[in-house]
Amino acid sequence: MMSLPDTDSEDELPPGWEERATDDGTVCYVNQQNKTSQWTHPRTGRSKRITGELPIGWEKYYDEQLKKFIFLNKETQQRSNVDPRLAFAVEEPTQNVAQVRQRFDSCSTALQVLHGKDLHGRIALITGANCGIGFETARSLTQHGCEIIFACRSRASAEAAIDRIAQERPSARARCRFVALDLSSLRAVQQFVREIKESVNHIDYLFLNAGVFALPYSTTVDGLETTFQVSHLSHFYLTMQLETLFDYKTRIVVLSSESHRFANLPVDNLAIHHVSPPAEKYWSMMAYNNAKLCNVLFAQELAQRWKQRGISVFSVHPGNMVSTELSRNYWFYRWLFAIVRPFTKSLQQAAATSIYCATANELTGLSGLYFNNCYFCEPSKLSKSAALQQQLWHLSEHLVSELLEDH
Known part of the structure; x- marks a missing residue:
């Protein structure tokens, strides 16, 4: 030293x-x-x-x-x-996390969390901001002056989402813009990063929100199982490539799920076939569980690596079976989500934990925590394995390097 x-x-x-x-x-x-x-x-x-x-x-x-x-x-x-x-x-x-007083709970809404905050001059980048929890996160932040980058695959759906926000608050339109991001292609992520770096010099809030659920077996243009690449690997690459736009004011929020507790990744010798299995060993629910575990593992390891930079990284569970477009890929889950809808969180409630982690003053200086219902809780034992965190990091680095070289 x-x-x-x-x-x-x-x-x-x-x-x-x-x-x-x-x-x-x-x-x-x-x-x-x-x-x-x-x-x-x-x-x-x-x-x-x-x-x-x-x-x-x-x-x-x-x-x-x-x-x-x-x-x-x-x-x-x-x-x-x-x-x-x-x-x-x-x-x-x-500061000790145990000394942080719980101010919100499962019934709290995103707008309640933001009450009294002035976010003018702040920039949030939200993947999948065109619908569901991502849209509600964007909508709530714009109402308090925040600028939003809608990082989405579809221009039409992103602009429709911006129109909905503008109908409610016309002045918010100037604070919203779409930048194309296809998480099923590392080259597309690369192009997205170039465009972002040409237009902004700082990001205050990065919400790694986009994900897929209950997909039939499919692979991306990079040859990886889609759930793994869209939910983890492309977000990993995106975050690493945007590193120069982050500083001590930046907070990174990774949307995970309580489903991470049912993952089956091995603690030792993590390999590509564990995270991106072949068709004959694929089960959509386990692919989702493992991807959500990857989200927590990534957040924990990133928090350790960037701790000295003052960048806060949190992973969150937004709520159980929230009514979003996440279930659109399989009729059974669409039916199940519809049945439980009266008993689950609203989108406003589901967006509250993400927004709390991004904006709460009492979390300044803290990092690497997992949140549920706007309060920290213990993630799974598997997610706290330092060995597994590091293995996933190195595997992710290797895959990105190998795939970009091949293309």
Whole structure:
């Protein structure tokens, strides 16, 4: 580890480091030389928080031209993007997830979670935002000023979804845009990433929401079983390729399911035939369970790898048998979902946990947790296997590299 230069004050920042404050008052430390960030002071290893109102004479406003919040001293007309309260930041004890108070539950809606929040200037990228939980997530965020990138396969369905949002709130149309994303093709993901990087320089919220369920056996253009590639591998590749657009303000939410508890992936010697089985060993329900386990495994490993950057990663269960288009591929599941519809969550309730993980102030500095009903819970024992997390990561890297080289 590189030693830091001597100083008279252990609280003095090393050269190239800056202090910044998040919306909830947590202090973040940014290294301008290597473009990394972390929640703890680079010398003391402790975290800080700012509290209270802005000093007398100061106000905060959003600059539409600069696309950022600015602090203005009304007396001197001094403008700064640095919160003046940083000068009075105080140390706080290390945050413990057990100390997070539960504010919402299974009945809470996405709009209740967002009550009072101003998300102007924030950008969310949502895969599968054209329908179901993804659409309800987009709709709720736009009502609070967030810009949404609809990452969908079908332009027609995405634009129809944007029209529905605009009918409810006309001003939201300007904050929504479609970018084509076909998760059944790594080359299509590659093209999507190029387009995103040309149009934005930062992503605040990444919702890995898209998925498939109860598919008859099929393979993608890359030759992999469709459920695995669409639900996990392409999302893995997408996230890795967008890495430069993430910083300490970014939260990544991976939609999984309680179905991950019924997966059957082996703890040792994970191989491609386990995650992408041949037709004769394929069962649609187990393919879904295993894909949902991959979602949790990926979120856990990503959280560990990006912990020092201050990027929060969470996996969530939105609800049991929520009435979405997920069941459209098989008549039996369409019938079953229709039968249980009166007893399951609404789409507003199903989107609440994802939005809570993306926006809740009390989760600042936390990462790698699994949430259900807007509160953390223990995922399966299998999903907590560090060995399996690492095996899936390495297998995913290998598959992406091999498939892109072959094409």
